[in-house]
Amino acid sequence: MASFSSSSTSVITVLLLLLPVLLAPPASAVPVLAACKTVGGGSTYFDVTFCLEALGSVGGGGLYRDLAAAAVGLLAANATSTEAKIGRQLGESGVKIKAGDAALARPLRSCLSLYGGIVHGGPACAAAVKGGKFGDATAILEKAAAAAKECEDGFRRSNAASPLTAEDDDAFKLAKLGVALLGFA
Ligand SMILES: *[C@@H]1O[C@H](CO)[C@@H](O)[C@H](O)[C@H]1NC(C)=O
Numbered sequence: 001m002a003s004f005s006s007s008s009t010s011v012i013t014v015l016l017l018l019l020p021v022l023l024a025p026p027a028s029a030v031p032v033l034a035a036c037k038t039v040g041g042g043s044t045y046f047d048v049t050f051c052l053e054a055l056g057s058v059g060g061g062g063l064y065r066d067l068a069a070a071a072v073g074l075l076a077a078n079a080t081s082t083e084a085k086i087g088r089q090l091g092e093s094g095v096k097i098k099a100g101d102a103a104l105a106r107p108l109r110s111c112l113s114l115y116g117g118i119v120h121g122g123p124a125c126a127a128a129v130k131g132g133k134f135g136d137a138t139a140i141l142e143k144a145a146a147a148a149k150e151c152e153d154g155f156r157r158s159n160a161a162s163p164l165t166a167e168d169d170d171a172f173k174l175a176k177l178g179v180a181l182l183g184f185a
Contacts, residue, residue: 125140
């Protein structure tokens with residue numbers, strides 16, 4: 001009797017634990033505006049306008065995970081084009097940067113490697129979002145946000161004007177947008 005009642009207690013406990021899952025409505029598409037108000041309104045990293053501009057290409061909306069996937073794709077496209085821009089600035093053989101411009105060349109080289117890392121993490125991040133491994137995806141995005149910030153900080157440390165302020169800002173915010181969207185996925 002004691003063992004019966006303890007096992008039925010376990011069954012009830014399991015059912016109670018499952019209740020929120022069983023009662024949760026099926027995930028449904030969120031309009032971009034609503035999603036951006038949700039994640040942008042509470043963010044210190046980006047605002048609703050940035051979110052709307054970034055996700056404008058997604059169209060009507062989607063599940064939070066789909067919107068996060070879109071942010072991950074945008075970040076990858078951004079980082080790829082930034083990496084190419086840095087490559088052009090450094091020049092194939094350093095021709096664009098004069099010998100005396102070490103103050104600029106050093107942080108640029110560091111940024112080239114940092115953006116290489118962001119680009120490299122793109123496919124794994126996209127796969128993690130697709131596979132529902134949101135924690136893994138978030139970790140990659142946080143690393144990307146830190147890399148963009150690190151790139152910008154490098155110019156400050158070298159007392160050089162950053163030629164990548166806009167790119168660093170976009171990459172940082174896109175990564176943080178992805179993190180915020182995943183928080184609701
Ligand atoms: C980078 O992201 C910003 C912000 O979403 C966007 O305006 C810009 O077009 C993107 N650039 C590329 C090359 O993807």
